[in-house]
Amino acid sequence: MSAARLAPRLIALTVAALAALAAPGAAGAAPVRVVDDQRRTVELAQPARRAIALAPHAAELVYAAGAGDRLVGAVRGTDYPPAARQLPSVGDAMQPDPERIAVLRPDLLIGWQPAAGAPLAPIAARLGAALYYSDPRTLADIPAAIEQLGRLFGTEAQADAGAAALRARLAALAARYAGKAPVRVFVQAGTDPLFTLNDHSIVGDVLRLCGGVNVYGQAPILAPQVTLEGVLAARPDAIVAGVDGTADAAATLRAWQAAGVPAALRGHVYGIDADSLYRPTGRLIDAAEQLCARLDEARG
Structure with a gap:
């Protein structure tokens, strides 16, 4: 590759490296503490940098929270947004592969229900990874879930904006169809x-x-x-x-x-x-x- 073609790529890599240092989750970032959908307190020393989504909906919510670039793995069936299809697979949502999970060195596992995620608790502990359960049960839970993930990843600005937009759409539907x-x-x-x-x-x-x-x-x-x-x-x-x-x-x-x-x-x-x-x-x-x-x- 010629020097003329290589230079722009080197510049881009340098800019990306500097941005990563300045991004949330870099050294000195504040600890994170949230409550998940099983009412468990989940703590991280800093915003998550390497997460695995153990349910397709969880990956989709992470992207909605502006943190898709922090995902390093997902389960089979994860297909939205299209970029999520490229994530390394850690197996089935109901029976993820502990060895594949360990290889990806996650600092956060996002599970769905304890029945599926219970075997992951000792794995998460061994890896020093946090375990967060995402299980929205109502429409109102969806924007709230995006906000919570924004806190976990330090992407609050994008997550909060997306959540507000969803709430506005839900409010519009409620107003339009009330009394029908x-x-x-x-x-x-x-x-x-x-x-x-x-x-x-x-x-x-x-x-x-x-x-x-x-x-x-x-x-x-x-x-x-x-x-x-x-x-x-x-x-x-x-x-x-x-x-x-x-x-x-x-x-x-x-x-x-x-x-x-x-x-x-x-x-x-x-x-x-x-x-x-x-x-x-x-x-x-x-x-x-x-x-x-x-x-x-x-x-x-």
Whole structure:
């Protein structure tokens, strides 16, 4: 490579090195202390520099907090934003590989639920890494989660701005759909067998925001298995399903029409991108905006 072509790269590397020294988390940075979604106090001597996201939603939230460049690993299925697909894999979200984690030398592990993360506690302790659980349960929890991650990484300015924007969008939806006529909704969360979600799920929170009434909202478990006969008896005005593209959405509509469900025969089967609908991230607000608009169609 010629000197003329090499010089700009050397300058860029020098600037990047200087920026890294000045960035949050450099020597002399203040200690960090936050409370995670399991009400555990999590402490770091300085903002995290090398984090591993142990759930796809966690990686997405880290990017939203302006700290995507601090991620050094993630689990399979981590695919958003597109840059996250390039992160080294540490295995499956429910069974991450301790050896792969150790090789990446993290100072922060971001888990989802204790059931999945419990075996990681001794690993985190051995590596001197903090363990933070991220488990947003409501729409309001999503901007709060972004703010918390901003504190963990020292990226508060970007995180707080992003969180404020999401809260403004949620407030706009609440104002727009307050007082709307209720729409009875069946949520198709899985097929073969058929599953749905109750009101304690974050999707239930979306339905409430949009003026939807979950026909299985009072089910005793979060994701109950149901039958076609049960759905017919519940008489939903609309069916909402997480789908993978337009072809899947069309197939879902045809399946419900073939089953003779009145809502489907009226065309009120609405496919929403599954990752956007089921991951507790900023994209769920995108899904909420779409869902609210579609339920307005069902109102007529």
